[in-house]
Amino acid sequence: MNSVEIANELKELLNGENIKVQLSVPQLVERATERGEATLTAEGALSAETGKYTGRSPKDKYIVEEESTKDKIDWGNVNRPISAEVFDNLYVKVINYLKEKEELFVFKGYAGADKESQLQIQVINEYAWHNLFCHQLFIRPTKEELAVHNAEFTIVSAPNFKADPAVDGTDSETFIIVSLEKKIILIGGTEYAGEMKKSIFGIMNYLLPENGIFSMHCSANVGEAGDVALFFGLSGTGKTTLSADANRKLIGDDEHGWSNNGVFNIEGGCYAKTINLSAEKEPEIYNAIRFGTVLENVVVDPDSRIPDYDDGSLTENTRAAYPIHFIDNIVMPSVAGHPKTIVFLTADAFGVLPPISKLTKEQAMYHFLSGFTSKLAGTERGVTSPEPVFSTCFGSPFLPLPATRYAEMLGEKIDEHGSQVFLVNTGWTGGEYGVGSRMKLSYTRTMVRAAIDGKLNNVETTQDAIFGLHIPTAVEGVPSEVLDPRAAWADKEAYDQKASFLANLFKENFKKFSNVSEEILKKGGPLA
The missing domain is CATH 3.90.228.20 (Phosphoenolpyruvate Carboxykinase; domain 3)
Structure with missing residues (x-):
């Protein structure tokens, strides 16, 4: 498939009657709880579990080998190549799978607080709680910005779609495939929300240096x-x-760029570890866990709905995702010298x-x-x-x-x-x-x-x-x-x-x- 065909498939999906675009935080919380995806904690945070995968799946992550980019990529164990044919076939299957869903959730926003290098992104989610995660982690547009938003990269996330390695050419049921040429990130077979965050970071680590901007994990x-x-x-x-x-x-x-203007945050939120979290040790994170925050794999008492941050029985990689303005002592917008x-x-x-x-x-x-x-x-x-x-x-x-x-x-x-x-x-x-x-x-x-x-x-x-x-x-x-x-x-x-x-x-x-x-x-x- 060429880029035009990919875009047409995407356009058809986005024009479906099941599409819910830019729902508010309360609307997404309602949909996630009504659909049984997540529950509310005593503090009002949305608590979700990711099942089998409680962290990234690096061995299931690929970059499509394409003429326009293949000579730039540092191929190896981290950046594993996959053919355009495998990507195209999976893309069509995932799009057709999502068309049949009762509801799909779309978030439109940005990566990069520096307006000169900002990347316009959109995320299509099977889960409402995943869409809330993206709403809180990426940069949210104003109404005026949303009216002229034109996504340059799209995440298509279908956690319940599982690949068949024998047929689909993957190593497992899980896949995170990036096409730099077609500007698509295709994710399936994993409910771990962090894959979306880190996929966009990987895209920025490719695009920013191409524009003379130093991208940094710091x-x-x-x-x-x-x-x-x-x-x-x-x-x-x-x-x-x-x-x-x-x-x-x-x-x-977590993620920044350093341009000729200075330093800027790539994200609009924080994805903080919560294992052994306490108000005494890390009050900023503790106090940021409130309505709108997404808790991931945190054990919550079923009756009191009080989280137990010391319980790592689901995973040691417990997380909280919240917008950066849930922290008091911040710079807004997230740019400096x-x-x-x-x-x-x-x-x-x-x-x-x-x-x-x-x-x-x-x-x-x-x-x-x-x-x-x-x-x-x-x-x-x-x-x-x-x-x-x-x-x-x-x-x-x-x-x-x-x-x-x-x-x-x-x-x-x-x-x-x-x-x-x-x-x-x-x-x-x-x-x-x-x-x-x-x-x-x-x-x-x-x-x-x-x-x-x-x-x-x-x-x-x-x-x-x-x-x-x-x-x-x-x-x-x-x-x-x-x-x-x-x-x-x-x-x-x-x-x-x-x-x-x-x-x-x-x-x-x-x-x-x-x-x-x-x-x-x-x-x-x-x-x-």
Whole structure:
């Protein structure tokens, strides 16, 4: 099928009598509860379960191999190719399946708060609660904007349509297929709503760099003086906790672009983890769970309808989706200036990385490409001891272009705007996991605030002998012995062995980047 035929099929579907376009939040809540898709909690949030799939299905995600884009994509385990024929056949089946549904729900909105690079999107949903999810997570149009909205990309989501691998050419019943040429994201066989959010992020990670805009998997906030800070980090590193600061306004918590105008949020909402959530630890998220919020796979008492955020029996990946204005201390619209400070967060369970260190541009690019943290025991089934994790650019599952493209853009932005980059270890100190202790959050907050306030830009540093990192010799409010990771270990020889072990893991992981510059290889990574 060509793009015209695809568009005609879509137009016919959207002209059906079963189509409900741009329903309000109360209308979507009503439809979801009446249809038995979800229930209301005591706080008024909509609670839904996703059944078999409680997270993304990366092995069922594909990009259509097309002439106009195939030479740009970084094909491999993340970006898996699939033929146009497979896509076309499944597309027709899904469209015909949806035509027979009693109701379909359509959301029209945007990705990207920067008007100059904003992507107009629409989502066609089989479920009302999925449509509410998209309404809260993406950027919502005004009535005037809706009147002239013309979708550039469309998500077609049919969770109850299951593929037959033997017939349809997929690996399983589930499929998330992106056609960059036909501008369609086709999703089936999974009820996990996060697939829609991350599919649009993947599209933006393709489109933004093509327009000279650096796309980033990070949170961002801004101070009263307009000083912007970015926080990159994988799950468990403290990205959400550290970017939520009463003295600074949140730009966004997960996805951003950095253009010639500055930083902007790609989304219009937040998709926060809720496992072990409490009002004391994370009041912003806790207080955002109200009418209009979508809870995903959170165990709720059937009588009192009170959520139990400590119960991970359905999944540890419990979530809340809500519009960003449910958080009080935010910037609206979600745009700000150029970042003065960039923070890379890592939870080093080996306890050998400094609690904070300054990075040169080459080191920043090296650690950005590495994306290191540790997966801790108990966070996933089968994980009984800390495991090193390297996620390229702190977001490898969502990068359609070669990783070095994003790293080069980071280097260019650092050069252009003089941004200061810091590596912050929120993991262990004084020994590895089981021997040492977790870095005190109060110390980490103090160090991060000092970095953001510019107090560490010109301080005296010492260079770590193994990783080559530049460690501040003093940070007000933090004991000096905490700053030097080797000094914090009672057994210095054990530290040297463990540090060398981690340095070798970095080197081994970095071998997959065959086309990085000599400058990054020589000046970015471990010295020993």
